[in-house]
Amino acid sequence: MADATALHLTEHEILALLAFNDTESCTITRDIFRLTPHADNADLQRAGLSTLLVRDLAELDGEDIRVKGPTGFLAAVMATAGEWLEIALITPSTNHVLFAVSSAGGAFVANVSGRATHRFTPLKNEAPILSFGLDAASHFLQGDNAARPAAAQIKHHGLGVEARTANLMVDESGAWHLATGEGDQLAKRDVSSSDALELFGQALTLDADAKASE
Secondary structure, three states: OOOOOOEEEEHHHHHHHHOOOOOHHHHHHHHHOOOHHHOOOHHHHHHHHHHHHHOOOEEEEOOEEEEOOHHHHHHHHHHHOOEEEEEEEEOOOOEEEEEEEEEOOEEEEEEEOOOOEEEEEEEOOOOOHHHHHHHHHHHHHHOOOOOOOEEEEEEEEEOOEEEEEEEEEEOOOOOEEEEEOOHHHOEEEEEOOOOHHHHHHHHHOOOOOOEOOO
């Protein structure tokens, strides 16, 4: 999957890819994709393997099945990932969700549809994965056709460290508001348009000393 050609996969195909490797990274990826409730569903995994074979995205190797081409890249990134982003770009009438996954060997973004399919596109991972999320938020909130009100919410996960969540919103008047944390830890404040994206990035930066709860 070395080019920018998008690959569409169903959720049962994603489950099948995740089942190839039993790693903590796969467990986190499965959870971020909201597939954990189906992790042990052998029927869905078999269905996913079947369609991967039919689509020539996997092949038989004796009695085994192995992924090939773009699915080999995706499975490797999922198995070794160290960072993830959950991104939601929201207006009163739309909610565009993306998941970004990054490992030392590559990165990809999955655009989520409401029809149990995702569009996967490889990313250049010279820059930290958080930069992709911040660029997406900047374009959405500051682009020429930016809607009002609008909000960008990102949850940044790291392997073994506490996740960070922040929401950056522009209201109908053009005022900017930043919310950080979740639940009891939620904090809101007004921010200037010139500082908003920098503060958004700071709020989402992982702290290596803040270990993830068990």
